[in-house]
Amino acid sequence: MKKSMEELREIREKTLEKIEMRTGTEGYRIVVGMATCGIASGARPVLTKIMEEIDKRNIINVTVRQTGCLGMCQLEPIVEVIDLDGNKTTYVNMTPEKTERMMEEHIVGGNVVREYTLTVINHTIVNPKESKSE
Amino acid sequence: MSKDFLKHVTDPFVTTRTSRSVGMGLALLSQLMEQCEGTFSVRSKKDVGTSVFVSFDQNHIDAPPMGNLSESVAGMVSSLGQTTDLIYVYRTENGEFCLDTREMRRELGNEISLNEPGVFQWIKNYTADEIVKLTGENQ
Numbered sequence: 001m002k003k004s005m006e007e008l009r010e011i012r013e014k015t016l017e018k019i020e021m022r023t024g025t026e027g028y029r030i031v032v033g034m035a036t037c038g039i040a041s042g043a044r045p046v047l048t049k050i051m052e053e054i055d056k057r058n059i060i061n062v063t064v065r066q067t068g069c070l071g072m073c074q075l076e077p078i079v080e081v082i083d084l085d086g087n088k089t090t091y092v093n094m095t096p097e098k099t100e101r102m103m104e105e106h107i108v109g110g111n112v113v114r115e116y117t118l119t120v121i122n123h124t125i126v127n128p129k130e131s132k133s134e
Numbered sequence: 135m136s137k138d139f140l141k142h143v144t145d146p147f148v149t150t151r152t153s154r155s156v157g158m159g160l161a162l163l164s165q166l167m168e169q170c171e172g173t174f175s176v177r178s179k180k181d182v183g184t185s186v187f188v189s190f191d192q193n194h195i196d197a198p199p200m201g202n203l204s205e206s207v208a209g210m211v212s213s214l215g216q217t218t219d220l221i222y223v224y225r226t227e228n229g230e231f232c233l234d235t236r237e238m239r240r241e242l243g244n245e246i247s248l249n250e251p252g253v254f255q256w257i258k259n260y261t262a263d264e265i266v267k268l269t270g271e272n273q
């Protein structure tokens with residue numbers, strides 16, 4: 001791990017600068033389902049894309065956590081985005097492409113991507129609709 | 135684990151979870167091992183600790199696919215938290231490489247969590263590069 005340790009030290013410096021700029025109040029919390037159901041449906045590339053985008057876009061006030069099964073295995077990969085006030089948006093059937101859009105429009109832009117979210121009314125999943133042709 | 139719990143630990147309905155009555159981890163792991171005629175053992179002593187050993191026969195027709203290692207290792211390290219470490223050793227006939235999060239923590243210092251996206255990228259790239267060096271293939 002010899003020369004790559006140098007690279008790690010550079011990352012330490014860069015990250016320390018980033019940490020200085022963090023305001024201390026939380027920004028978005030991103031929670032990715034990484035249980036067997038999630039991983040089997042492709043959650044790893046989604047997590048990778050999220051980490052990539054944060055690094056690439058230099059997003060400062062955001063934390064990423066992995067979680068277990070969210071109980072809606074048929075909708076995995078699932079990504080939950082929680083804002084400063086605790087409001088939760090649940091993105092379902094995520095892919096790396098959809099993730100890129102979510103990062104740009106929601107995390108950076110502040111606008112939920114309604115097309116990708118889960119809507120539950122009276123304990124029934126209203127959106128996405130069950131579709132046999134999928 | 136107690137001796138009794140250990141006896142049934144690969145049963146998916148045996149779990150310490152309280153939110154659900156099913157735990158799939160060891161059940162699936164031992165099944166994958168059986169599929170390719172590998173080996174598996176769990177050793178545990180109550181209030182001391184647990185070790186899980188598993189091997190897969192990679193040349194077996196039913197061996198499970200390896201998957202994307204660099205992504206998986208990065209993902210694993212990212213979920214470790216402050217008090218758990220991972221020592222990942224990739225060994226072939228051509229040599230081996232090792233990723234040791236204890237060493238990483240020493241370089242990064244206390245202020246920087248292993249969950250930082252910059253660290254994730256470094257792990258993914260480092261692991262991918264080292265695997266190519268050893269096997270000539272991307273994994």
